[in-house]
Amino acid sequence: MIFNTDVALQNAVNGLLIGGTYATVSLGFSLVWGILNIVNLAHGAFVMLGAYETYWLFTLYHVDPLASLPLTAAALFAFAYPIQRYVINLVIRASFLVTFLLTFGLELLITNIALAAWTADIRSVTTVYSGRSLLLGPVVLPLVRVATFAVAVAVAILLHLLLTRTRLGSAIRATASDQEAARLMGIPIAHVYALTFGIAAATAAIAGGLISLSFPIYPAMDAGYTFIGFVVCALGGLGSVPGALLGGVILGLLQTYTAAWLGPNYDNLVAFAVLILILLLRPAGLLGRVQRFRG
Amino acid sequence: MKRTARFSAAAAVITIAGILVWGAVGVSLGDDLLKIGAPVAATGPTAREGVLTKQGYDLWAETVNTRGGIKAGGKAYKVQIVYYDDQSKPQTSAELTERLISQDRVSFLLGPYGSPATFADEAIAEKHKMPIVITEGAADQLFQQGYKYNFGITSPASDYAAVMLKLAVALKPKPETVAIISADDLFSIEVGNAAKSWADHNGLRVVYFQKYPVGAADLSAALTSIRSQRPDVLISSGHLEDSLLVMKQAQTLDVNVKFYGFTVGPTTPDFVKALGPAAEYVFASSQWSADVTYRDGIFGSAKDYNKLFQLRYGFEPDYHAAQATAGGLALQLAIEKAGTLDPQKVRDALAGLDVMTFYGPIRFNAHGLNLSKPMVTMQIQHGRLVTVWPFDVAPAKPIYPAPAWSARR
Numbered sequence: 001m002i003f004n005t006d007v008a009l010q011n012a013v014n015g016l017l018i019g020g021t022y023a024t025v026s027l028g029f030s031l032v033w034g035i036l037n038i039v040n041l042a043h044g045a046f047v048m049l050g051a052y053e054t055y056w057l058f059t060l061y062h063v064d065p066l067a068s069l070p071l072t073a074a075a076l077f078a079f080a081y082p083i084q085r086y087v088i089n090l091v092i093r094a095s096f097l098v099t100f101l102l103t104f105g106l107e108l109l110i111t112n113i114a115l116a117a118w119t120a121d122i123r124s125v126t127t128v129y130s131g132r133s134l135l136l137g138p139v140v141l142p143l144v145r146v147a148t149f150a151v152a153v154a155v156a157i158l159l160h161l162l163l164t165r166t167r168l169g170s171a172i173r174a175t176a177s178d179q180e181a182a183r184l185m186g187i188p189i190a191h192v193y194a195l196t197f198g199i200a201a202a203t204a205a206i207a208g209g210l211i212s213l214s215f216p217i218y219p220a221m222d223a224g225y226t227f228i229g230f231v232v233c234a235l236g237g238l239g240s241v242p243g244a245l246l247g248g249v250i251l252g253l254l255q256t257y258t259a260a261w262l263g264p265n266y267d268n269l270v271a272f273a274v275l276i277l278i279l280l281l282r283p284a285g286l287l288g289r290v291q292r293f294r295g
Numbered sequence: 296m297k298r299t300a301r302f303s304a305a306a307a308v309i310t311i312a313g314i315l316v317w318g319a320v321g322v323s324l325g326d327d328l329l330k331i332g333a334p335v336a337a338t339g340p341t342a343r344e345g346v347l348t349k350q351g352y353d354l355w356a357e358t359v360n361t362r363g364g365i366k367a368g369g370k371a372y373k374v375q376i377v378y379y380d381d382q383s384k385p386q387t388s389a390e391l392t393e394r395l396i397s398q399d400r401v402s403f404l405l406g407p408y409g410s411p412a413t414f415a416d417e418a419i420a421e422k423h424k425m426p427i428v429i430t431e432g433a434a435d436q437l438f439q440q441g442y443k444y445n446f447g448i449t450s451p452a453s454d455y456a457a458v459m460l461k462l463a464v465a466l467k468p469k470p471e472t473v474a475i476i477s478a479d480d481l482f483s484i485e486v487g488n489a490a491k492s493w494a495d496h497n498g499l500r501v502v503y504f505q506k507y508p509v510g511a512a513d514l515s516a517a518l519t520s521i522r523s524q525r526p527d528v529l530i531s532s533g534h535l536e537d538s539l540l541v542m543k544q545a546q547t548l549d550v551n552v553k554f555y556g557f558t559v560g561p562t563t564p565d566f567v568k569a570l571g572p573a574a575e576y577v578f579a580s581s582q583w584s585a586d587v588t589y590r591d592g593i594f595g596s597a598k599d600y601n602k603l604f605q606l607r608y609g610f611e612p613d614y615h616a617a618q619a620t621a622g623g624l625a626l627q628l629a630i631e632k633a634g635t636l637d638p639q640k641v642r643d644a645l646a647g648l649d650v651m652t653f654y655g656p657i658r659f660n661a662h663g664l665n666l667s668k669p670m671v672t673m674q675i676q677h678g679r680l681v682t683v684w685p686f687d688v689a690p691a692k693p694i695y696p697a698p699a700w701s702a703r704r
Contacts (some may be wrong), residue, residue, distance in 0.1 A: 002437055002672075007523045010548075016513035120342030120451070124569035130702065131546040131573055215512065216539040216546070216569060220338055226513055243430035251512075259516035264507035264681050269518075 006138035011260045012253070013139055019252025020149035021214075022228050024207040026236075027159055028200030028246045029229030034239015035066050035176040035196055040098045042106040043229050044222030046076055048200045049110065050208025051217040052118060058125050066147060069209050073202035080201030085194035092193065107222065114219040127278065140245050148210040154243075155206055159199070160241040176239065197257045236273055237288020246287055250274075329372035329625070329636065331356075332379075332395030333405040334416065339383025343535055343565060344615050345408040350429050350608055351619025352376055353368060353407055355627075358603075359592065365627050366634050374623075381407055391680060398422045399566075402636050403428070405622055408615075409534075410434035410482035417445040426629075426642045429663075431615060433582075434482040438662040446645045446663045448622050448654070450670045452482055454652035455580040456490035456530060458670040459556040462578070462684040463520030463528050465595060466695045470527030470553060474503035476541070477518055478533035486532040486558050502526050510536065518544045521552075522598035528554040529694075535560040539569055546573045546700055553696030556576060562613040567678050576697035577675045578683075582614035583621075583654055584684035586672050587691055591652040600653045613680075617673045 010294050029043045053072045058061040063071075083106070091098045127144075135143040163169040174182040175192045207225070211217065228251070236247025254274055255267040262270070278286065334351055336345030356374040363373040377399050381388035388407045395401045396419065404420050404427040406413050413432030420427035421442045429437065429447035433455070438447060463470050475492050477487030482609035484506065494501050501526040507514060518541070521529065529552045531541045537558025545555070560566050561579035585601035594600045600620070604612040610618075625648060630636065633644035649658045672684035674693055681691035 004523065007519055010402060012520045012523075014513075014519060014548075018515065028489070050509045051438055094593065115338060115342075120540060122343055122565045123540060126571040126573070130543075130571075133547050135549070139548045140547075145547065153595075212337055214543065216536050216537070218342070220340065224510065228512075258376065258515075258518045259507075260520055263344060263505045264476075264511065264514060264517045265505070267511075268508060277650055289322075 009237050010139050011256045013141065013255035015150050015256035017145040017252070018256065019249035021207065021210060021248070022251050023248025024152040024155055024203065025131045025225050026211060026229045026232035026248055027156060027207075027241065028082045029205075029226070030199045030233045030236070030238055030240065031093040031159075032197060033233060035172060036092070036193055037096070037165060037232075038085075038092070038103065039096075040197075040200070041100065041103040041226055042110060043200070043204055043211035044224065044226030045107045045110040046062035046080065046204035047208040048114060048148055048217070048219060048222040049079070049213065050076055050205030050219070051206065051212040052114065054209035054212045055123055055125050055217060058127070065127060065153070065209060065213050069151065070208050072209050074203045076205035077198040078203040081194045088197070089193055096176075105228070109217050111222055111288050118219060120218060120220070122218045124216050127213070129284045130213065131288060142214075142217065144213045148213060151206065151210060155203055156245050159203065162199070163236045163241065165281075167193065170191075177264070231271070231275060233285065235278060235285060237285030240287050241242035243285055243287035247285065250286075307351065307657055311629055316509065316676065327364075327370050327372045328375050329403075329630075330375050330399065330401040331405055331623075332377050332392070332399060332401050334379045334381040334388045334391035334395065334407045334412070334471055336408050336412070337380035337619075339381075339462070340536060341383045341531055341534055343563060344431070344559070345380075345383070347613065347615040348408045348619045349378060349388070351430070351612070351616035352602075353621055354604060354616070355620040355623030357607075359623070359627060360436055362593070365630050367630050367633070370564050372636070376405070377401055381412055382549065383409070383412070383474060385411040385415035387586070388412035392419040395629070396420075403626055405626065406430050406432055406447075409480075410437060410485075411480055413437055414481060417442060418443050420529050422618075424642075426626075426645055428503060428519075428622045428626045428645070429486075432482070434485050435664075436481060436485070437664070440662045442561035442663065444642055445647075446659050446665075448625055448657055448665050448668075449582050449618055450668050451664060451666070452485040452487035453493075454670045455486045455532070455558045456499050457493050458580045458672050458684065459578055460493050460497070460499065460528070460674045463554050463556070464499065465684075465686075468556070468691060470499065470530040472500045472502045472524070472526040473528040473530060474521045474524060474526040474552070475501060475530045476503070476521070477506055478509050478511075478537050479506045480509050480534075483532040483534070483558070487530075490530045490532065499528070507531055507533075507537075509534075511540070513544075514540055515544050515548060518548050518550050520547060522550040526552055527554060528552060530556045530558075533560070537696070538544075539566065542570055542573060542577065547671045549700055551697075551699045555702045556580070557695060561675060562680060563615065564610050564613070567675060567680075572678075572703070574675045574678070576694055578693070579673050579675075579680075581671050581673045581682075582668075583617045584614070584673055584680070584682045586688055587655065588672065588688060589651060589655050591624070591650070593627075594653040595622070595676065597653045614671040617654050621652050621657070624654075625650070625657050 020116035236243030258270040379391040406429040410432040464658040590596040629644040633640040683693040
C-alpha cells in the first residue's frame with residue numbers, strides 16, 4: 001500500500017476521468033433498460049462499432065477522432081433504429097427472457113461479423129496529441145482523457161435536456177410511464193421505441209469513439225462494456241441521466257482507490273461488495289425511483 | 296413474434312457453429328491422412344496470439360504436405376489439422392480437446408495458446424495417453440504435474456524475466472530499482488515472481504510488486520503508484536492487450552523509467568502499429584527472433600523461416616508463430632523417428648528427441664520441458680524490432696536509458 005497526498009490526488013483525477021467514460025457507456029444502456037425495459041446485451045457491441053468507426057475514419061481518411069463523433073453517432077443511430085423498429089419491437093411484449101436472448105443473439109452476430117471483417121488484431125487510435133498531458137503541480141492531466149470527460153458531460157447534459165425539455169423527450173417519458181395512455185394520446189409507440197433505442201446506440205457510439213482514443217480496441221472488447229453498463233445502472237439507478245453520471249464516477253473512483261490502496265487485483269472485488277451493499281440498502285440505485293412493476 | 300425469436304435463435308446457432316470450426320488446412324482426398332487436433336483461440340482476450348499460433352501451425356502443415364507428407368513405416372501421411380476456437384477459455388479448451396480425441400479421432404495434439412488453456416488440455420491428453428506438443432504454454436507448473444505425454448518446446452516462464460533483467464544490469468548507468476506488475480494468470484504470475492526473485496538475488500531493489508486482473512480496463516492507479524516510486528526498470532508481465540494499456544497509460548500519466556520491459560506484446564506486429572512513436576525504446580523478451588543462428592533441414596535457417604512466413608502471410612513472424620511451426624516440426628521429427636503413428640512409441644520418440652531446428656535446439660527433460668534453448672531480448676528501435684541480447688548474436692546495440700516523455704516531442 002502506497003499512500004501520500006500527491007498519489008491520492010492523482011487517483012482522484014484518474015477515477016473521475018475513467019468514471020466519465022463509464023458514464024457515457026452507461027447512458028444508453030440505462031435509457032433502454034429504464035424506458036424500454038430491455039436489458040440490451042448488444043450495448044457493448046454498439047460501443048465496439050463506434051470505436052471501430054472512429055478508428056477507420058481516422059486511419060483511412062485522417063478524420064480527427066473527436067470531430068468524427070457526430071458522424072459516428074449518426075451512423076449508429078441509423079443502424080440501431082431499424083433493429084428496434086423491425087426486430088426487437090416484434091417481441092417487446094413477450095417475456096423479459098425473450099428480449100434478453102434476442103439481444104444476446106444480436107451481440108454474437110455483431111461481434112462475430114466484426115471479427116470476420118476486421119480480424120482479432122488489437123488496434124488503437126494514436127493521434128499526434130494522444131500522449132500529451134498537462135502538469136498541474138503534482139497532478140498529471142492526460143489531455144485526451146480530459147477531453148473525453150468533457151465530451152461525456154456534454155453528452156449527458158444534452159441527453160438530459162432532450163429527455164426533459166423537448167416534445168420527443170416528453171413522448172419517450174410518457175411511453176415509459178404508461179404505454180396505453182401514451183398510445184391513446186396519439187404517440188406512435190413503435191416509432192418512439194425505435195428512436196429511444198437509436199439515441200441509446202448513438203451515445204454508445206460516442207462512448208466507443210472516446211474509448212478508442214485511450215484504450216486498445218478489438219471485436220471482443222464489447223462484453224466488458226456491457227458489464228460496466230450493468231453495474232453503473234445498478235449503482236446509479238435506471239433510466240436517469242444523473243444516475244448514470246453518478247454511478248459511473250462512483251465506480252471509477254472505487255476501482256481506482258481500491259487499486260491504489262489494496263492492489264489492482266482487488267478493484268472489482270471492492271466495487272462489487274459496494275454494489276451488493278447498495279442493492280441491499282437501495283434496490284433502485286442511488287438516484288433511482290422504485291420502478292412500477294411491469295408484467 | 297415467435298418467428299422472430301426463432302430466427303434470432305437460429306442466427307445465433309449458425310454463428311456459433313461458424314466460429315467453432317474456423318478452418319482446416321485443405322487436403323485432397325485419397326492421401327493417407329494424419330489428423331492432428333488443435334484447440335486454438337480465435338476469439339476472447341488472447342485471440343490475436345491464437346491467430347498467430349494457427350498461422351504457425353498452418354505453415355508447418357502446408358510445408359510438410361508440399362514435401363510429400365510425414366513418412367512413417369513406409370507410408371507418407373498428409374497432415375490435416377482440426378481446429379476449434381477455445382474462446383480463450385481453459386474450460387472450453389478442455390472440452391474441445393476431449394472432443395478432438397473422442398469424436399474427431401485425432402492421432403496427436405498441438406497445444407492451445409496460453410498456459411491456462413494448456414494446463415486444462417494437457418490433463419485431458421494425459422487421461423487418453425495422447426502426446427501433446429505444447430507450443431504456447433511456458434508456465435513451470437505445466438510441467439510439474441508428473442505427466443508423461445506433454446512436451447513443451449518453449450523456454451520456461453522464469454526465463455522471460457531473467458533475460459530482460461540480465462540485459463538491464465549489464466547497461467550503464469546500472470539500474471538500481473525495479474517495479475514489477477503482472478496480469479493475474481498462471482504464466483504472467485510465474486514471470487512476475489521470477490522477476491522478483493531474480494531482482495532480490497542480484498541486487499535490484501523491488502519498489503512495486505502487484506498483480507492486476509486479466510483484461511483490466513484501466514491501470515491508471517497502478518501506474519500512478521509506480522510513478523511515485525520512480526523505479527529505474529519497469530517489468531510488465533501480461534499479454535498484448537495489457538501491454539498496450541500499460542504503455543499508453545505510462546505515457547499519458549508521465550511515468551518515466553529508464554527501461555520498459557514487457558514479456559508478451561511488443562513482439563507481435565500490432566504493438567508498434569497501435570502505439571506509433573510511443574512504442575520506441577521498449578524492451579521485450581522473446582522466445583525467438585530471425586537473428587538467431589539456428590537451422591534445420593526442412594525450414595533452413597531462422598532467416599529462411601522468416602522469409603517463408605513473410606511470403607505466405609505478408610508480415611514478419613514473431614516468436615508465437617515460429618514456435619507453433621517448431622512444435623509441428625518436433626512432432627513430425629518424432630513420428631519419423633518412431634516410424635509409426637502408435638501414440639506410445641511417438642511419445643517415447645518425443646521423450647528421446649534431441650534435434651536442432653530453425654527455432655533452436657529441442658531436447659526435453661524428464662518433465663517434458665525444453666531447457667536447452669536460450670531466449671533473446673529485443674528492443675523497438677525506429678519502429679522495428681531488433682535483437683539486442685545476448686550481445687554475441689545481437690545485430691544492434693540497446694538504446695538506454697529511454698528518454699523522458701517530455702523530451703520525446
